[in-house]
Amino acid sequence: MNPGRTGRARWFLLAALLLVALNLRAPLTSLPPVVGQVSDALALTPAQAGLLTSVPVLCFALLTPPAALLLARLGPERSVLVAVVGVLAGELLRSAGSVPAALAGTAVLGAGITVGNVAVPVVIARDFRDRSAAVTGAYSATMNLGSALTTTLTVPLAAVWGWQWALAGWGVLAVVATAAWGGAMRSTAPAARLDGAQHGSGAPHLGRPMAVLTAVLCVAFSGQAFAYYAITAWLPEILHSRLGLDLAAAGGAAAPFQLCAVAGSFAVPLALSRRVPARAVSAVVSLCWLSLPTGMLLAPGATGLWVALAGAAQGGSFTLIFTLMAQRAPSVAAARRASAIVQTTGYACASLAPTVLGAVHTASTGPGSDGWTAPLLLVLGVLTVMGGMMLVATRPVRG
Structure with a gap:
């Protein structure tokens, strides 16, 4: 301190x-x-x-x-x-x-x-x-x-x-x-x-290790932010369409996506304080995030579980990304610059997410299709890239 x-x-x-x-x-x-x-x-x-x-x-x-x-x-x-x-x-x-x-x-x-x-x-x-x-x-x-x-x-x-x-x-x-x-x-x-x-x-010099980490976290946070804002915007409608819930019930079923983030935000630092490797924490968080689009595609009957797991994951992944920046930055100035770069990139992607997902839904809606398979596959792909980048970012630091 x-x-x-x-x-x-x-x-x-x-x-x-x-x-x-x-x-x-x-x-x-x-x-x-x-x-x-x-x-x-x-x-x-x-x-x-x-x-x-x-x-x-x-x-x-x-x-x-x-x-x-x-x-x-x-x-x-x-x-x-x-x-x-x-x-x-x-x-x-x-x-x-x-x-x-x-x-x-x-x-x-x-x-x-x-x-x-x-x-x-x-x-x-x-x-x-x-x-x-x-x-x-x-x-x-x-x-x-x-x-x-x-x-x-x-x-x-x-x-x-x-x-x-x-x-x-x-x-x-x-x-x-x-x-x-x-x-x-x-x-x-x-x-x-x-x-x-x-x-x-x-404009502080980040140094090669921090510059590489910043680039990796740009991709990871872009995936996190894109998925978060896409799901926040469309999850009630997806639940309404796929599960036949009325809009009020769909809104209630989507609420754990926000509420469970509190648990994920605390679980990540608790795990790190118990000396659980950051890479293992990253893998668990990514798998929980991936469970939502995967579960909605393959096992929609357990949607409540997938929504809760993804909610915890979105809080946990945000915490892990910014913890890595705080711990690895060589100076306050470097932390400021890295944070600005990562957030600029991530929120630029996030600003497009609801529109992109809505456009994919519209394009894929047709006879016999509710139009949500392609958007869920898109979120699945984005989160897969995010998970890969998080594994790279949490590699043990040598020396």
Whole structure:
């Protein structure tokens, strides 16, 4: 850990970091449950409604390089503060009650989350290097917890307060995170702040081993992100079509894909702390991910099991990828650059995933076919490549 912090300050930093993490996915998953209400109230076209859900992921892809430059200039602490303030501003603007405000607010919160995506792993690499697996797991689990909270509670809140207050109300989480992070910044040693800003500036040289690892993780995270956003977008419809569930039941059957990610996020660091080889952990995570498309194709009767296993796997693979970056990066600046490269590539692929899977489904739908075999095979292929790259990334480091 960072030697510039006392034990109490480190625990406070961790608590503040997790409060920030609670805001890095929750705003994205609060909208889909009430998007119909929003569309009706604002008279949105289908294209505009689609933008409200796709713009944040596009921000992840397009704004990660500028976010990395901002991180280099401001340092991790100020960048995280910018992130949570941006999320709060975006949530409030999105709920203002007009189409321009909804679109602008979505872009603002997407930009804020992008800065957080880049800055938080750098804080973990700098301040929790010796415990990076556990802290990355807690970070990933907390993001998924935020997703579960907003997915579950936004509709009941909207029934009482209306969709505008239901969406804006989640800004309370950002207010709490902003206050906590401000306190954490005051407890930061000046030397630590300078390390984050000065050594993080410019374009750090990764060195050949880290450059190779970064390239491998680009492919792995692209597969992870593509599969995650494709499945998140289409799993309820797949369950509706293949199993004959009504849409409400299909949504409930898909919920473990998000909820079980919390278990996977904690299981990976626990296994690593018990000295289970990272390669073995990677293999198990990849097999669990692969079970969803394979099971849906060969044994759809056990869909509940496949959904739960894949949910745990998507949380675990995210944790493992960012743990490897934190542990292997030779410096904070190198961690920042590697994280930016990996996230830019991965989220660019993720932004295409729902559209690509939908297009494949449309093209393969015909007499006697529900059109979902080809999309599931595509996800299976993507995850197979991801699994192979994870095995390469987790090879034992010599020397």
